[in-house]
Amino acid sequence: MAEGERQRRHLLGLNGVSAADLIVLLDTAEALAEVSRREVKKLPTLRGKTVINLFMENSTRTRISFEIAAKRLSADSINVSAAGSSISKGETLADTARNLAAMSPDAIVIRHPSAGAARLLADIVDCSIINAGDGWHEHPTQALLDILTIRQYKREIAGLTVTIVGDILHSRVARSNVFGLLTLGARVRVSGPPTLLPPEFAALGVEIEYDLAAAVADSDVVMMLRIQRERQGENFFPSLDEYAHYYCLTEEILAEAKPDVIILHPGPMNRGIEISSGVADGPYSVMMNQVANGVAMRMAVLYQLIVPGADGIRGSKLAHPPKKSLPRLDAGGAA
């Protein structure tokens, strides 16, 4: 078996992942979703494989979702969290990774408060690394399950107008969705107060609209992000009340969207702050489908990364680029 090749496959983010690879992952998830509807919800596919969930930041939902995904594929999954691990005793992430790698896992799923933490692991250890959220950077499996949910309702991603609303600056969910949706041909609009949505985002290829009603207008999909209460203490907005006044998705604002609009939220929600209960519990909300798709999507990612020769993405861009020297700036400067 081409051990080395297999072991260099990671999912660190959606930035740079090709449309073909995204579609393989989405199709695999679609096929695996069927398992969750069976009486016996288990496949023998990853029997004898080991998946370590290394969670250095609290996230019950994502961890449980990965855990169930691994179990349904018959993999052994082990949870390591910040509390009770040697991290709290001052061990570096690199050392933790080396120690875990010495136990020969097939994949490590990592959630970490620092952007780039998953990449650091991929540089150090040999097994597959799956990014389950690194700082503000990326949360690729969340975006994949969001895109899967959208695809189930809209069939095609290309041509859709998807609007993401909230704290864009600090959101890994927003970044991963932007990268994935753009690759698949959607038009992506982002909205939020200017303090949380710097104009540099436009360079990623999105449209910026600070007015919520205007942003929602004509949207096929509206994705609301959770607002972190700490941000008001950092002066990004004056109060949650004022935030809600301008950026809460209400039924009234939603009337501007397309009649068959769907509403996503990665959870957990702040009802009455970024989303009204009427919208959250209303007919356009697809949040429970997101949760259900989470398991299937993570099964698909584990399967595609761990199984040798799984269709499609071997040696693809999911593998992170090899290290090389920094390139020189072009002659004639740097302009």
Add this chain to the structure above:
Amino acid sequence: MSAGATRPPTVIRGGRVLDPSRGFDETADVLIEDGRIAAIDKPGLIQAEAADVIDAAGKIVAPGLIDMHVHLREPGYEYKETIASGCMSAVVGGVTSVACMANTNPVNDSGAVTSFIRERAATAGLANVFPIGAVSLGLQGEKLAEFGEMFEAGIVAVSDDGFSIMNSHLMRCALEYAKLFAIPVIVHEEDNCLCANGVVNEGVTAIQLGLPGMPAAGESAMVARDIELARATRGRLHIAHLSVAESLEMVRRAKDEGLNVTAEVSPHHLMLDERAVIGYNTNAKMKPPLRTAKDVAALREGLADGTIDTIATDHAPHHRDEKTVQFDAAAFGIVGLETLLPLCLELVQRGELKLERMIEALTVAPARNLNIDRGTLAIGAVADVVVFDPRKSWTLRATELASKSHNTPFDGWDLQGKVTHTLVGGRQVWEDES
């Protein structure tokens, strides 16, 4: 040295002698006697019995380079660098004088620490070391350190480098009080509130990587304040590692106005832009951060036209363990002494910088800024000399650096230009045998 042990003279033969302090640029021989420049004459005219001869044909002979922004880490952080290892790194890079920053442990905020540094440097016997004292006690930004005591012990400037002086009154007093000793106040410009938690330039790369940014205004706003204070006090201000186009414009205006303001740029801010951090490369993490391509172009222009008078490395050694961590936890800074010359020469080869201007920014300009009697090959001057081959190609291997630390983003780069001989006080302290 005892009087009996007189060294034989040295003759550096046939090199292109380039001394911007006197506008001298000719093929010539250089005679060194008793540690000083004794004569410079047409090739073959200097006769010296039993002299040591350095063949400099095809090479450039210049005043030893002066790096006015170096972190030697001793006392306190000897696992990163020692005064001896830092001085070795310096002379390998052709640098004969370094000015070392005060952020050691203990901080160089007293005459005792200043004296310790000078003694260690003398023991190492390689490069000249000119200590820089702290502006504030413990670099805390609150209470003025004893400039006088440190000056008596040998400091050439004061700086809280590594930190910005957010207290404007303290900054004003530093500029005024430093006048007593005619020493510059060197400033690291970074507004603490604007740059809080920032680890890269605020811009597109930061957005892509999800990293907290440091905005350009975090530097330029402080530069603006300090230029205003320099105007108000008529004090002597030197701006360290200038990195954004906006700061450059303000320095240009201040100089036009005749204010006593000087500025330096580091080779890495001339050679790399913010995209170097893509992939979370911790060896491209420094303060100020690598900026945009537009800033790089402006800095090159500012250096060429003299708005930025000096090139300084901000040599900042860190242990491998301090860089093999997640990006936000990694230490800021890179080593620079041994890549200084070839990186600058690359700008010359590209036609963006004149060789004489480059040597000036590495010799007479920093000597003037620090008011030290170096950076010249004038007859009678201390014979700090560098001989380098501007065409020699080599590949940088970080692990082969003489510095105790290997944190460089230039690992694996093919470079052109290599130091072949370094002389300090007439004594050869480095010869490249490769």
